[in-house]
Amino acid sequence: MKSIKFLIAVALFSVIAISCKETEKKEVKVTVETTVEEVKTEAAEAAEAVQDTLNTVEETKEAVEETAKEVLKEE
Numbered sequence: 001m002k003s004i005k006f007l008i009a010v011a012l013f014s015v016i017a018i019s020c021k022e023t024e025k026k027e028v029k030v031t032v033e034t035t036v037e038e039v040k041t042e043a044a045e046a047a048e049a050v051q052d053t054l055n056t057v058e059e060t061k062e063a064v065e066e067t068a069k070e071v072l073k074e075e
Contacts, residue, residue: 003046010035 014035 003042006042007039010039 014032
């Protein structure tokens with residue numbers, strides 16, 4: 001959710017920066033480059049969070065499978 005809000009803010013900022021007639025092309029280029037770097041950073045953090053979640057899900061799945069096997073053995 002944080003990433004989505006950040007991307008929306010970046011998109012809005014970019015539209016404002018590009019539509020401003022007083023803004024020089026060099027300033028826009030720097031703004032776009034900065035924005036791209038920030039998006040790359042946020043995307044990497046999001047990918048890491050997704051991987052952490054996937055690992056947790058896999059660990060939970062294995063624990064549930066082991067518990068189910070133990071319960072079936074007791075019956």
